[in-house]
Amino acid sequence: TQLLEQSPQFLSIQEGENLTVYCNSSSVFSSLQWYRQEPGEGPVLLVTVVTGGEVKKLKRLTFQFGDARKDSSLHITAAQTGDTGLYLCAGRSNFGNEKLTFGTGTRLTIIP
Amino acid sequence: EPEVTQTPSHQVTQMGQEVILRCVPISNHLYFYWYRQILGQKVEFLVSFYNNEISEKSEIFDDQFSVERPDGSNFTLKIRSTKLEDSAMYFCASSEPGRGLYEKLFFGSGTQLSVL
Structure with a gap:
């Protein structure tokens, strides 16, 4: 069974600070995605990383896939209150259209 | 942007009753999924x-569960005899073909199922 552990589980920081969220596994993934989920809504895809060591930027969010494709990180620069939400990593072992294995989630709260 | 719609948003049922959760995927999508999220736990396929x-199906998807695409637009999840532990938020998702590892799942807003 593949597991994706996210840390920290909860994070509260002041607006304007930087933060990093981690997604770790002992398994290798062919691709890894990051989603954000707001209360009462389904997860919304932020990014997909495929290549070991890959870095992708989405405005103030920087995503990195580990060299061995077992872990990933999400770094937010100058956090804003609109970044508040549940951040989920999710991986696939093989090709597309197979099931996603979701991580345990990081609930982020940005304090004004 | 097109979206996946799910009905009802909330469903309360008695243990042992059958429930049908309904989803309308995005029209040109060909892959359809059900995931669930028990309160405080991770999203499960x-x-x-x-x-x-x-x-593909998971160990959770036993004989009590079934899915159907009855009319080319709806995608349903049926639970024949609900148990207390089936209480969860159920998410439908769909994706378009041909994107391989970059497949993007579009999730609905979910149906909160409460089994009493």
Whole structure:
């Protein structure tokens, strides 16, 4: 069974600070995605990383896939209150259209 | 942007009753999924559906569960005899073909199922 552990589980920081969220596994993934989920809504895809060591930027969010494709990180620069939400990593072992294995989630709260 | 719609948003049922959760995937999508999220726990895969048949299912998806695409637009999840532990938020998702590892799942807003 593949597991994706996210840390920290909860994070509260002041607006304007930087933060990093981690997604770790002992398994290798062919691709890894990051989603954000707001209360009462389904997860919304932020990014997909495929290549070991890959870095992708989405405005103030920087995503990195580990060299061995077992872990990933999400770094937010100058956090804003609109970044508040549940951040989920999710991986696939093989090709597309197979099931996603979701991580345990990081609930982020940005304090004004 | 097109979206996946799910009905009802909330469903309360008695243990042992049958429930049907309904989803309308995005119209040009060919892959369909059900996931669930028990309160405070992670999102779990239930089943994937392609070309009018199940392509993959998890251990959770036992004989009490079934899926159907009855009319080319709806995608339903049926639980024949609900148990207390089936209480969860159920998410439907769909994706378009041909994106491989970059497949993007579009999730609905979910149906909160409460089994009493």
